Amino acid sequence: MTDETLLSARRLSLSFGTIPALVSVDVDLWPGEMLAVVGESGSGKTTLLNVLSGRLSPDSGTVWYRDPAGRLHDVHAMEAPLLRKLHRSDWGFVQQDPRENLRMGVTAGGNVGERLMAQGARHYGSIREAALDWLSQVEIDADRIDDLPRTFSGGMLQRLQIARTLVTHPRLVFMDEPTGGLDVSVQARLLDLIRTLVSRLRIAALLVTHDIAVARLLAHRIMVMQRGVVVEAGLTDQVLDDPQHAYTQLLVSSVLQA
Amino acid sequence: MRGYNFAYLDEQTKRMIRRALLKAVAIPGYQIPFGSREMPLPYGWGTGGIQVTASVLGPDDVLKVIDQGADDTTNAVSIRRFFARTAGVRTTTRTTEATLIQTRHRIPETPLREDQIIVYQVPQPEPLYRLEASRAETRRMHALAEYGVMHVKLYEDIARFGQVAISYDYPVMVNRRYLMAPSPIPAFDNPKLHRMPALQLFGAGREKRIYAVPPYTDVRSLDFEDHPFRAGRAPHACGLCGAADSYLDEVVIDDRGQRLFVCSDTDYCAERRAAGHLGTEGVAEAAE
Numbered sequence: 028m029t030d031e032t033l034l035s036a037r038r039l040s041l042s043f044g045t046i047p048a049l050v051s052v053d054v055d056l057w058p059g060e061m062l063a064v065v066g067e068s069g070s071g072k073t074t075l076l077n078v079l080s081g082r083l084s085p086d087s088g089t090v091w092y093r094d095p096a097g098r099l100h101d102v103h104a105m106e107a108p109l110l111r112k113l114h115r116s117d118w119g120f121v122q123q124d125p126r127e128n129l130r131m132g133v134t135a136g137g138n139v140g141e142r143l144m145a146q147g148a149r150h151y152g153s154i155r156e157a158a159l160d161w162l163s164q165v166e167i168d169a170d171r172i173d174d175l176p177r178t179f180s181g182g183m184l185q186r187l188q189i190a191r192t193l194v195t196h197p198r199l200v201f202m203d204e205p206t207g208g209l210d211v212s213v214q215a216r217l218l219d220l221i222r223t224l225v226s227r228l229r230i231a232a233l234l235v236t237h238d239i240a241v242a243r244l245l246a247h248r249i250m251v252m253q254r255g256v257v258v259e260a261g262l263t264d265q266v267l268d269d270p271q272h273a274y275t276q277l278l279v280s281s282v283l284q285a
Numbered sequence: 286m287r288g289y290n291f292a293y294l295d296e297q298t299k300r301m302i303r304r305a306l307l308k309a310v311a312i313p314g315y316q317i318p319f320g321s322r323e324m325p326l327p328y329g330w331g332t333g334g335i336q337v338t339a340s341v342l343g344p345d346d347v348l349k350v351i352d353q354g355a356d357d358t359t360n361a362v363s364i365r366r367f368f369a370r371t372a373g374v375r376t377t378t379r380t381t382e383a384t385l386i387q388t389r390h391r392i393p394e395t396p397l398r399e400d401q402i403i404v405y406q407v408p409q410p411e412p413l414y415r416l417e418a419s420r421a422e423t424r425r426m427h428a429l430a431e432y433g434v435m436h437v438k439l440y441e442d443i444a445r446f447g448q449v450a451i452s453y454d455y456p457v458m459v460n461r462r463y464l465m466a467p468s469p470i471p472a473f474d475n476p477k478l479h480r481m482p483a484l485q486l487f488g489a490g491r492e493k494r495i496y497a498v499p500p501y502t503d504v505r506s507l508d509f510e511d512h513p514f515r516a517g518r519a520p521h522a523c524g525l526c527g528a529a530d531s532y533l534d535e536v537v538i539d540d541r542g543q544r545l546f547v548c549s550d551t552d553y554c555a556e557r558r559a560a561g562h563l564g565t566e567g568v569a570e571a572a573e
Contacts, residue, residue, distance in 0.1 A: 108429045137441050144440065145433030151443055151509040173444050
């Protein structure tokens, strides 16, 4: 771990009964970097995400987070108020199903503004301005600001979720299959959007996906997981062009070539 | 009255409620759970308020009970008679004479004093209940003072209606710490909560919660900097006493759509008429 590391995990282990979900996993994430975690379903990707974000406690191992002031925090020893504050300001979480994150009974503008209001913003005009700005950044028409999310398409919902997450300018975003369940053209547009926003705002992101193509497009580095073990890790192109581990070779070769 | 303890409740229950009240006063706006008892009136009629009143009532107290500001409605009359019979205390309809006032949905227009206590009947003590279904979660939100979601509700109102559309039970911050439901008083009455000299007690019988605002405590209605809180009232003068500053009830007076606006606080209206103030309808009556 260097002075720069944003998030750092050492020897994370967690098992559900006799099923090992994580076996001595190490993770390092630097500011502005996109790290993809790939693997088949049940390989422990989402568990890793939940443990890193403090939603789930590991059986052993530690997760360190460096706050903007440079202090290190042990995520799992942190007091609940501090962790919750982190989750609504410095961190963001993008779910596969945007309905889990959005308030479906609240307008698009209210959804985007919620994190601002949770941080103490009390000026209606500036909240609305920020909401309009973010809706345009995620390519949602300004005149949809007072519409309920239930009138939005799947791709729009996902973009709305991204706007809602990024409005507080988080330094670290956890993404759990952000393009899952969307059709291919919508997926492509969303990937493009995520890539643009993340690089422009210099956000570090941890991306969980089972889609190698998504990882190749977005991530700087990649971790391949199988049954809770990180079998291979490195620069995305390096790992995907010259896979060393048998499982990675299998994953790469199983992608359909268009 | 024979066969009953003073003010109906047994002394152990009163002690339990008083302990809850002491905690409530110590932590302004925080909801204290208490063992609410079955009372001889249905939930929603003031079972919480009546238990709080019974616990703080003494033989020398003078009791006033109002419902929507009026002394002569069913709820007010029955609760007033209940304590007159079970405690033998003196009752009154005059705000200035009362030492203890139990109220449903209003705060009297006449400013209250340090030697008075006002008890509110509360149907729903949790201000966040429409926004967050889980009580475990709302308790956590109170503990961590995470009240952003309440502002989301205000934001939604302004986005849809151009203004905050909450006309009663308008959420307030007590002592800059706890979010509190002021019971379904009109938003018009919210400014009266702020730094009131009288002790304010809130009882929710069905929900089994007690909370309080001690005298001279800051109570602020939630708002946005660019959309400040406004206390709304019907833009009329009282038809009976001519008051242009009181909260008004709209009364339909015939089947041709004729309406009369009158003070909802009956005592305030009667006092003003006794002092010689007359509204349009009042004048007509005197001329006949």
